[in-house]
Amino acid sequence: INMSSSVILRVLAASVRIADKSASLVREIMSSGELGIVDKGGQKNLQTKADTSVEKLIRASLLSLFPKLNVIGEEDEALDATADAKAGFDDDVLNKSSPPEYSKLTEDQIVVWVDPLDGTAEFTEGLLDHVTILIGFAVNGEAIGGVINQPFYNYQAGSQAKLGRTIWGLVGLGAFGWNRSEPPTGRRILITTRSHSNELVNLCLSSMSPTAVERQGGAGNKALRVIEGEADAYVFASPGCKKWDTCAPEAILRAVGGQLTDVHGSKIRYDKDIKFPNTGGVIATYRDHQTIINLVPQKVRDELKS
């Protein structure tokens, strides 16, 4: 390991490898057929053995290398000392040079938001390409870097296709591992929740005169669809998403010039002592963010306070 790399690049390089190991674990649990589904209460709020085992793996691996990081995860599992923490570092990340603004960051300044399995409801239903593993990094309350691993990418592409992929990014450096198809001008495909819809969510969508509305699981998955040009905006007028759902997606969007905010267009904060829910909802775009924000109806603005 190149110890001359900045801390943020080393944390990212480790996280890319940890996310890879996590993806193998998720695929193993899926093929075992024993998902161990637990209902956490509320609307489609599920947990599986994959959520808890992956969170333990990510937590143990990161903290064994960087003990001063602030790691916050969806499942809040106690640290499992038996998790094999040796994942190594990704060379492609280490070979980049850190943007100057982050070169002096220290471990304790970084807050890591972990969603071990985003799109859990869809995972239990076999909609495997909606599932992602999210590791996001925040500094001074802002999402600055992240990893999105899609463990079942290509699962319908035949047995020759390589299963799974990793997208990572850092603001000021860019994001890697994605491919954009430029959408036709004038199109407005909105992408939103599949399993957490309600009247307000639908009111917001219908007020935006969409060309089409797609309903898919996962905040990570939906952000990727926007980045790659399959959808024009991710719109979720609900307080149901949490910081671990949006930190990595927001950082990667920002790294490629996009935005992820609440429905008022205000930045989401990721300080270590912040409340978890994104009470102002979520809107993400690759471009023309303000155009979408301007279409949010007053009733939605009134009901979703930042």
Ligand SMILES: Nc1ncnc2c1ncn2[C@@H]1O[C@H](COP(=O)(O)O)[C@@H](OP(=O)(O)O)[C@H]1O
């Ligand atoms: N009403 C709600 N209650 C609980 N979780 C919600 C929710 N609305 C959204 N979420 C969470 O936000 C993430 C994205 O939601 P969706 O897939 O519906 O777009 C999911 O994360 P997890 O799958 O990691 O739990 C989901 O559980």
Ligand SMILES: [Mg+2]
């Ligand atoms: Mg999630």
